[in-house]
Each structure stands twice: as C-alpha cells, then as structure tokens.
Amino acid sequence: MIEPGVLHIIVPILIVACALLVAILKDLIVAVISLAAMSLLLALEFYLLQAPDVAIAEAGVGAAISAAIYILAIRATKRR
C-alpha cells in the first residue's frame, strides 16, 4: 500500500511530465493520447484531494470526449 502523501508528490510530477510531452511531441495523435493521459491523472489527483464529483466530470469529459473530438479534428487534416 502506497502512502497518500507519496501519491500527492508523484501524481503532479506525472501531470507536468504529460503536459510537457504534449508540447514537445511532433506526432499529433501521440500528443492527443498524452493529453488524455494527463486528464486521467488529473482526475486521479482530484479524487485524492477528495473531490470525486469533479473527478468523474474530468474523467468523462477530459479523457474521453475531448480526446475523441481532437482525434476527429486531426483526421480532417492532411499529413505531410
């Protein structure tokens, strides 16, 4: 069992790492998947901070719906 205090250090570092990957990566699909992972980790952080209501909304909208909308929008562009 991991201590909750350790999770409060690990999860924000992973969130920042995923957000940096979104800016660095050249492939747009991989960047969108990194953004969805950042959203999921953000939902985990909301749950750790005892806001399960916000966590459900973040997991539903941030990880699923917005990633699907981004991928649908990228599909309409051309790859060089």
Added chain:
Amino acid sequence: MSKIVRTMSSILSLFIFVYGSYIIMHGHLTPGGGFQGGAVFASGVALLIVAFGSQNLHKSLKEHHLSILESGGALIFIGLAFGGIATVFFYNFLVGSPIFGHIPPPGPNPGDIWTAGVIPFMNLAVGLKVIAGLSAILLVMALATTITEVEE
C-alpha cells in the same frame, strides 16, 4: 474497424451505458449527477462511433432526433421548475408524495433512493440534455470529417 474491436466495443458500451445511467439516477445520493453521468454515457457513444464508423451509426442515430431529445430535457427541467410556482420558483413540490417523497432521518443513513422529491427528475432531465448534446457534437464532427475524406 476489425471484427474483434466491433464485438468488444458493442459489449463494453453496454456496461458504460449502465454505469452512466447509474450515475445519473443516484445523483442525489452519491457523487455525480446529470452532467457527469451524461458525459460518461456520451463516451460510450463515442466508443460506438469510433468502432462502427459514423456512416453506419448515422442510419439509426439521426442528429435531429438528438436535437429533439436535448430540447425535451431542457423543457422537462423548466417544467419541473414551474411545477412549484404555486409556492415559489424551483419549489420541491414532490416531497411527502409517494414518488421520490420519503423524508430521510437526520444524520448518516444508508441512502434511500426514494428521497429528494423533484431533484432526481431534474438530474434525469439534465442527463438527457447532456447525452443528446455531446452525442450530437461527436456524431456531426465524425460525419463532417468523413465527408471531407470522400471529397479528396
């Protein structure tokens, strides 16, 4: 997509729909509510759109039907709000009646679903509106991108 993906997503989407409906229906007892459950439900629709393709799904899921559902959710919400206009706007007129009317004892309790009067119906209306709105957004975006692919 391949047959494996289609079969698995048609099974998994049922579980996602049931979970989204659970979040909507238990909005007055547990974390969540109309918006959260609707977003979970719409992510199941997104899974179906990705797996089966928007052209196939558009045969049974038309966006004007979704538009009717969305307007219906808004009308149910406003109608319930006007239902208690005899006392005050948004008055909870169902408390004490047999429908969702139980009054829970004060303090911690196991959670009776037949409580909170008009609030479960408002959660249901908001959930209907969010499901229809997000599904319509996803469906229209998927259709628009496939049409541009065909034109090229």
